[in-house]
Amino acid sequence: NADTAMYRAKDAGRNNFQFYAHDMNSRALDRLKLESGLRRALERDEFVVHYQPQMEIASGEIIGAEALLRWQAPGQGMIFPGDFISIAEEAGLIVPMGEWVLRTACTQKKAWHDAGMRAPMKIAVNLSARQFKHQDIVKVVSRVLEQTGCRPEWLELEITESVVMDNPEAAARTLQKLSDMGVHLSIDDFGTGYSSLNYLKRFPINSLKIDRSFVRDITTDVDDAAIARAVIALAHSLKMTVIAEGVESAEQLSFLREQQCDQMQGYYLSRPVPAPELEKLLNATSQKSIKPASGD
Ligand code: C2E
Ligand code: MG
Ligand code: MG
Ligand code: MG
Numbered sequence: 453n454a455d456t457a458m459y460r461a462k463d464a465g466r467n468n469f470q471f472y473a474h475d476m477n478s479r480a481l482d483r484l485k486l487e488s489g490l491r492r493a494l495e496r497d498e499f500v501v502h503y504q505p506q507m508e509i510a511s512g513e514i515i516g517a518e519a520l521l522r523w524q525a526p527g528q529g530m531i532f533p534g535d536f537i538s539i540a541e542e543a544g545l546i547v548p549m550g551e552w553v554l555r556t557a558c559t560q561k562k563a564w565h566d567a568g569m570r571a572p573m574k575i576a577v578n579l580s581a582r583q584f585k586h587q588d589i590v591k592v593v594s595r596v597l598e599q600t601g602c603r604p605e606w607l608e609l610e611i612t613e614s615v616v617m618d619n620p621e622a623a624a625r626t627l628q629k630l631s632d633m634g635v636h637l638s639i640d641d642f643g644t645g646y647s648s649l650n651y652l653k654r655f656p657i658n659s660l661k662i663d664r665s666f667v668r669d670i671t672t673d674v675d676d677a678a679i680a681r682a683v684i685a686l687a688h689s690l691k692m693t694v695i696a697e698g699v700e701s702a703e704q705l706s707f708l709r710e711q712q713c714d715q716m717q718g719y720y721l722s723r724p725v726p727a728p729e730l731e732k733l734l735n736a737t738s739q740k741s742i743k744p745a746s747g748d
Pocket of ligand 4: 640641663664697
């Protein structure tokens, strides 16, 4: 309780320092626990990947799925990336974790292909800044593709603006190598960072993802609507496809359809779900009926 804590701190007088030091230590301890938990999670196989379908708006076809990491720590339920990705990034654990996600997603896509199942054409995998800047990223991607039998054109890598703009020359070389391999590239959370349009035009980027924060009030906020329209126009004039993330309603979808947005992803179509549930959803939508599905 904060009041008691403050009282205790005041009461302790010149021992204030001890109190604050204790507070800091406990936070550092939580962090350390989380870090060692993450370290063990890889060895103990506690991570799972959920898949969120992406739909082509004009046809109603599910054309892709984004792989999203979840952590099932024993006795703690499901932990979402917002609670551990930044710690993993700082601790450098994101590199092996990210490779695990990539391998899992590629293995899944190949399995769907081999089973002759209806499956999304592409699997999108998020790359963190640390992973993208790692000198071996191109080797890692090509090795995983080779080992899993996943074709490069089945894979899309999502990177954020800040990651590519931070060091555009180095990013350009990495992006070119990945693109030459046949892998698709997209800019995630587009509009929330800083982009040099001059670089954007020269990078081998295939698509832009309109950030969820612009989509949320797209039908009521004129500024958000204007931004969404501008991103769609920008993508198309640069010969890129554009996908809106975080679509939760029929109204948002119809706005996006009117504005010629190519693809959508969001709870309105489906939450991220385990692979078997995505298979069910794909079978259910073979008649092009879009119904929200349950998930996490
Ligand atoms: P992101 O890449 O922008 O992924 C989209 C996030 O929005 C996901 O959150 C997804 O569940 C959520 N979302 C999708 N549709 C809707 C919607 O209609 N409404 C709302 N409110 N949310 C929606 P999630 O899975 O919690 O992931 C959060 C972020 O964590 C991701 O944002 C991504 O930046 C990061 N992340 C997730 N998996 C990985 C991974 O394997 N590697 C790395 N490096 N980052 C990851
Ligand atoms: Mg993403
Ligand atoms: Mg995104
Ligand atoms: Mg986002």
